[in-house]
Amino acid sequence: MKNIGLIIDRFHLENKVAEFLKILKKKAKVSIYVEESYLLNKDNLNFDVDLFFVKGKGKLMVAMARMIENETSIPLINSYKGIWLSINRFMNSLILKKGGIRVPDFSLNPSNCKSPFPNYIMKNIIDQKTYSFKPNILREDGCLKINDERAIEECNGINEKYQYFYYQKFIKSKWEYKVYGFGDNLYFYKQIPVLVNPNKMETRREIEEITELKEIVLKAMKLLDLKVASLDFLKSNEDQYYLTDINSTPNFNYIKDGPKIMADFLIEQTRN
Amino acid sequence: MHLRIGILSKRKGYFTGKLKNFFESNGHNTIIYTKENLCINESMLENDLYILKSKHQIPFVYAGFYAESHGIPVIPNTDISQKHKDRFEAYLLIKNAGLLYPKWYYGTPQTIKKNLKDKDFPLILKPVSGSGSRGVKVIYNFGDIENLNQDILYLEKYIEGTHYTVYFIGDKICAMEKIPLKNEHSEMTRRKLSKEIKQIIMTWKNQYNLLFGHLDIVIEKKTHKHLVVDPGSFPEFSNWKCGGDPVSLIGNLILEEYKKLKN
Known part of the structure; x- marks a missing residue:
């Protein structure tokens, strides 16, 4: 039986993967590495695992993906590059x-500069946290200006303070x-x-x-x-x-038979 | 040829300001882009060359990637500069060059308390994204960890020994002894370049095709092992005491590299 390593945070483990784990455990051995209780260090990278699945994008999970990729030959889904990008x-x-x-025109501007697009959506620059898009919609002088509260928090907040905004041209x-x-x-x-x-x-x-x-x-x-x-x-x-x-890290629970599709895909990948 | 040069930097003064003066005195139009005036979009495409002085991901590293993706050279190279700034990437650079690095741990305060023992201290708390001494703090015991208001910690084993900042510009190497954990601007004493340190710098420089930079190296008291604790892609060179003006040395290296890249 193949062994699949699941790298996950507590939020996803408790809320998003119950059905998926039930199905996966019937098909493979599953080793779970939880972000909040795993200590990453250079001497702690020996795994008896055939494939890793990274369900989440927290800082430790991303760092762990990077280390696994460099220090082992165990395949990762998704790759560090994919997650980072x-x-x-x-x-x-x-x-x-x-x-x-084709992507909407975009620009990264200091917070003191206006959007280069009359109609725009301002989005968060680093999409790493679990909270979702919180739009604040303004109509001014015939223009549509949509600001994501997460972006404002990132720009001026306690932690990041990027002082930058990412603008995407609005597509109706x-x-x-x-x-x-x-x-x-x-x-x-x-x-x-x-x-x-x-x-x-x-x-x-x-x-x-x-x-x-x-x-x-x-x-x-x-x-x-x-x-x-x-x-x-x-x-x-x-x-x-x-x-x-x-x-x-899509929420596969939103699609019909999503947890089974995800589990089957991982099993198939262990055969490649 | 008169170039239009953009310097991506958090500051307008210090080394950046001097570098701008150097390029301008050589007939090149030079603009410093800071967090106040750097918009990353088509407006960046009017320059011929960018110099990545600061390596904060937002906005400078992103700006470097933007310029490179449009065929505009960036010196030092954006990818390698970004890797200098990230602790894990820096660790991998050092490891992959065959050099030594202290033990490190990354996890929540609870996980660290659960897995570490008293003998593992002292440790050094470092920001994951950062280089130099900003945000760096010695952690002597578990009590110090409890007092930190951070959800995830990067801790590195403190190495007792002699601490050096070693600069390199082209083939010149300058080894400066410093007080542990002090920043680049603190007082340092020039030391004779040892064979081991020279070898480390040459390995580093050649492995990653670097024109200039620095490594912080600690020679462990007990073992005499040389451990690299912090790399820098573009220091201020405030303690350069090995002959020549670092601004013109670096300015000339950058212009030569630009010519090579364009040919």
């Missing part, structure tokens, strides 16, 4: 754009498209944008595969070295898809 919004936007993926879209990727297996959904209806699950529905989106998703996952991800898109008035967000 997903967390660093500016960096993933830069790489995706350079790689030919009737629907928000969400694609979950487990390797090459993709699952397509659409919902009313959360800015219109914050209860995303109320309007979410599964849709048929969209060929154009499939190509973009697979290319984006490759560019960011992600094997498991969720990706958000908006579709402009010109019918062009813009990749607006990417997440290396």
Whole structure:
């Protein structure tokens, strides 16, 4: 029986993976490393594990992923690079754009400089914590200005104090498209944008595969070295898809049979 | 050729200000970008070269990556500068160069208390993202850990011995003895360059193709082992006492490197 190492934080362990663990434990031995109770050090990197799955993006988990990758030959899902790039919004936007993926125009500005875009969404720069998008929507002089409270906290808060804001040009879209990727297996959904209806699950529905989106998703996952991800898109008035967000630790409970799909994918990866 | 040079720096004065004067006196237009005026977008593309003096991820490292992704050279290289700033990446750089590094621990205060013993102290608390002495503190016992208001700690074994800051600019190496944990600007005494220290610097410099920088090295009293405790990609060189003006030495190295990169 294969041994899968799960690197996770207490929040995800207690709230997000019960069903997944139930299924996975029937198929593999599972060793759990909890961020809040693991001491990382250079002499503590011997693992009897066939594959690691990183469910979360806390500081210790990210550091542990980096160490495992450098010091062992055990495969990681996702890779350190993939996790790091997903967390660093500016960096993933830069790489995706350079790689030919359409992302909304973006800019990183000092807090004393205005957004270069009349209609914009301000987002947090480092997307590492478990709290979700908290938009504050303003309409001024015919322009739409959406500020994420998390970004304001990061800019001026007690801990980070970046004094910078990440601005993304606003793309008006009737629907928000969400694609979950487990390797090459993709699952397509659409919902009313959360800015219109914050209860995303109320309007979410599964849709048929969209060929154009499939190509973009697979290319984006490759560019960011992600094997498991969720990706958000908006579709402009010109019918062009813009990749607006990417997440290396998607909540697979939101898709039908998600915990089983995730567990099966990990088992399949141990065979490669 | 007259270049448009951008210096990415948290300060306008000190070494940065002198470097700007050096480039301007050599006919190059030079702008210092700090957290006050650095917008990372197309506006950055008007320069020919960026110098990454400060390595805070936001905004300077990001700006370096932005410039490089648009084909504009950044000196020192952004990726290596970023790795100097991150404790884990710095540890891996040192390890992968075959050099020695002190034991370290990373975890919550509870985990550290559970796993460490009295004999493991003293330790040094260091910020994960940082280099130099800012935020560095000696932790003598478990009581000191309880007094820290941090959810996750990076602690390194304190090495008792002789502490050095060793600068290098091109082929010049300058070994300065310093008081443990004092910053780069504190008083230091020049020491004769030993064979071991020279070897460490040459290994480091060659492994990562560095033009200049520094390593903090401790020679352990008990074992005489040389441990690298902190690397720096662009120090202030405030204790450079080995001949020549570090500003013009570095300025010339940067201009030569730019020519090489463009050819």
